[in-house]
Amino acid sequence: MNLEKMKESFNKWKSDYNKKKDASKLRQKKFMSVSSYEPEPLYTPLDLQDFDYFEKLGIPGDYPFTRGVHNTLYRERLWTMRQFAGFGTAKQSNERYKYLLKNGQTGLSVAFHLPTLMGLDSDNPLSRGEIGKDGVAIDTLADMETLFDGIPLDKVSTSMTINAPAAILLAMYIAVAKKHGVAPEKLSGTIQNDILKEYIAQKTFIFPPEPSIKLIVDTIEYCSKHLPAWNTISISGYHIREAGATALQELAFTLIDGRTYVEAAIARGLDVNEFAPRLSFFFNSHNDFFEEVAKFRAARRIWAKLMKEKFGASSQRAQLMRFHTQTAGCSLTANQIENNIVRVTIQALAAVMGGTQSLHTNSMDEALALPTEKAVRIALRTQQIIANESGAANVIDPLGGSYYVEKLTDEMERGVMDYFDRIDRMGGVLSAIDKGFFQSEISDAAFRHQREIEKNERIVVGVNSYCDGNGEKGGGDILKIDEKVEREQVAALTALKKKRDNDKVKSSLERLKNDARSGANVMYALIDCVEAYASLGEMCDVFREVYGVYEEPPMF
Template identity: 60%
Template sequence: MLEQKSTEPKQPVVEQGTLFDKTELERLTVKRTHWEETSVKKSSQRVPERDNLFTTSSVPIERVYMPQDNANLDYTRDLGLPGEYPYTRGVQPTMYRAKPWTMRMFAGFGTAEDTNARFKYLLKQGQTGLSTAFDMATLYGYDTDHPLAAGEFGKCGVAVSSLADMEVLFADLPLDKITTSMTINSPASAIWAMYIVNAEKRGFPMASLGGTLQNDILKEYIAQKEFLFPPEPSLRLVVDTIEFGTRYMPRWNTISISGYHIREAGATAVQELAFTIADGLAYVDAALERGLKIDEFAPRLSFFFDVHNDFFEEIAKFRAGRRLWARLMRERYGAKDPRSWMMRCHAQTAGVSLTAQQPENNVVRTAVQALAAVLGGTNSLHTNSLDEALALPTEKAALIALRTQQIIASESGVVNTVDPLGGSYFVEGLTDETEHAAMEYIKRIDELGGVLACIQNGFFQREIAESAYRYQQEIDQHKRTIVGVNDYLMDEQIKVPTLYVDYAGERAHLARLKRVREERDASAVRHALDNLRRAAEGTENTMPALIEAVRAYATLSEVMDVFRSVFGDYMEPAVF
């Protein structure tokens, strides 16, 4: 007797965990081959494809992406829902449908008064968070009247030599209602102490303060080179801030692990992601060694990424980074709190992509990069100004940059759904490729002895130098077009107004510094600096002693000189 056939529709055979039917993938592979041999071949004979179709990081791009390029994609494992592990689609369930990202324009120039006025202007124009740039002397831990600070006053940020400057810098601002980011590294704990003391003097307890301290010293040795002390004691100071923030400042991100400067130095998108995550793991290891528990401090770790010109590569980088960090936190470190798995990040459009030639073009570059950051799911964003290849941004240029974000948020429609490019064959394929390539780098770093060993042996520096050299060769050989630089040139010189920092502001700043030294209690300063020295020479957390010192109006140089005398200066080994 013949077996009766079922009248129920046959269910497709699906590979366990994957989205696509194996039989259908095989059929599509045949169809793709036929398409390439017929339609593509005919089209290419008539209009040949261009050469050099690769990302900004020189990753080759396929002609078309199809389900085969996502054959192993498991939705629950690799994507999930927004606000849930592995956070590929974003760290909040409703993302920008609830509220836009924080618009945090980087600002700082000249005197504390100048920058305070710029802060107030930007807040009035709709900025939703503050981001502070410091001048070169401050970044290297020197008072403005130090011989090594000559000629640097206020030119790349605001000068802060003592608590008196911090008091002016944040005067009349609601520090309990806004969040403040401060981009500073070697002197980060001292500058943070000044911010804390100023807030407390105005009636804002430290527990009420929200913000972010960049404080990522490891990337200084890798890329930006604004280090002061050897890596080991510098890492100790970072852990001091992590421990202090964990205990007393629950709203503060005590470190912003930064890929931005790594990318600006010439790294690829994959190198930026991998080296940044490796640095993050080094901070986690150091905090655990201090005795902190992973779920005590990991929820307040934050990240900072560059957004370059390659639209889809940058989107994939953000998505891959969240997934990779979540997996490492949960699987390598056993973190149980979902907040510990989240990679919360700030983004800034690529300063290195801005051109002095035809500077108005930078408005377009910034808009493309900002849109990529938003579609990638950033939590806050700074947009560069059109004149930043020439000077610090003018008020008008900064306003255009802020309006760029506001137009994206209010007019583009990209905020209406979460992760709108999720499921794109191209984006998912590139996300997966980026994650795997970054993880391979992290494994190599581990095999070479970790981040500190790779700083000493020059691994990071060589990798970045080679990438930067390759990128510049591609420009020089016209394999890569930079509009207005190596193509679409114009004979006429286009000039834009630029910001000028005058000497009157420096004189006013120096006069305030002189008054501080004359009017403070000298014995209290000596006592506080002695306490700081004892803390630095021992093993206790240096933050309480730093707070005591800056409260007594010890200057930045005086505080950092204590650390210099205890830890010594660092000279980078030659790398070939």
């Protein structure tokens, strides 16, 4: 490469470009990414002059894993196609899971209804109107038995989106498996178990941050002894992005949350080389293709460096970041809903180009309601088309070496480090949550994004442009949850609470309280409780009593 020649031709190009720009010949005044980042119009070798291949990229499967976590990537095994699903009663969701598995899905992903996420039973007055609405209603082990009826838990991996009460749902899963005759060490799957992003963005918190982190470390410790193939946490940027964060904020806040969990586990005395291989991540994939690919690549590099340099992780498994991706729910429009199929395709392709380990593609109708079966099938087929027809899965990290993508990957890394410094100066993640730092960064970005759309600085097809009066409004079939679900769920719970051995329930809850008070690992007591058919709400009440509850100061 003759750099002098490159500089000369670049400068000539730049002056021609600027002439057109100054003469207002460009289509827009500003060209920006979904995250309001303004890229240069052209990237060249001049942007990568000091680029050290082995320092920045390495070979796929080798430190710093920028190019991917496997040396064969999708040539050996495709990503896991994992559609998040759950609604109504356990029986209805069980049928949806069987349908998805029959259609070629390779892993389950359970959505719980809001009362379960908030540690409330279906018969709690606060649960009224919410039963089975945006997830499946789980009150006791009996519901979990129905949910996984006829599903081979030794073969299928299950991801459960559960946070504040994650330890309880894990205990239930272990108990169901036991009834199926499947030993804990055979179980594979994930609990989301990431409470920090709840305070930051998703807001389904129950207890204060410190005891919540203690519960998480309990699950990490328990699984490292008994469930070696279980992902103990899915450190999530997804919800941070959905709440309005930029790609960079999503990445920075997620990684610093991850760092906080690693510090807590090390403080418990756990060995980083033992527990870190079971940490997993969960990212969003939005419309700006290159920005997303750069984000995924930077994520692996930053995490590997952090694990190796800061925490002294020596095994490769402890350094590499595995992640799940979901396409951006917040990018879906309620207008002209079929357009969402195209958005999801672009986003899913970015996730694959970014080397994801598993993927959920949203259904086109999710801006209106939970998806219909047909919409879910199209979403799954989208992944299958990318996997089998597009050629994207043939080559490892096919965008590696792109001047733009490498430059953007570097800038993501630098931006993350800047956020780390700012958050550390505030006293770390918990203190930044306390000060409302993340929350205000995110709501500023969300507001800016909305204003850009309203001022037509940002085009959203079918929303502020290209509205032709045909099909702007959704229409068509949507999935409705029958109000009967609420009555049935409450009746079943009431009957179960009468039928079970209530002395056993009482004594197991007593043990749970003692263990929670003493600071012992609560997993053992939780398994006792769930096997006695104590309800989720009863167990969470014990924790509420011992740990207290968290309330967020309202701000906007």
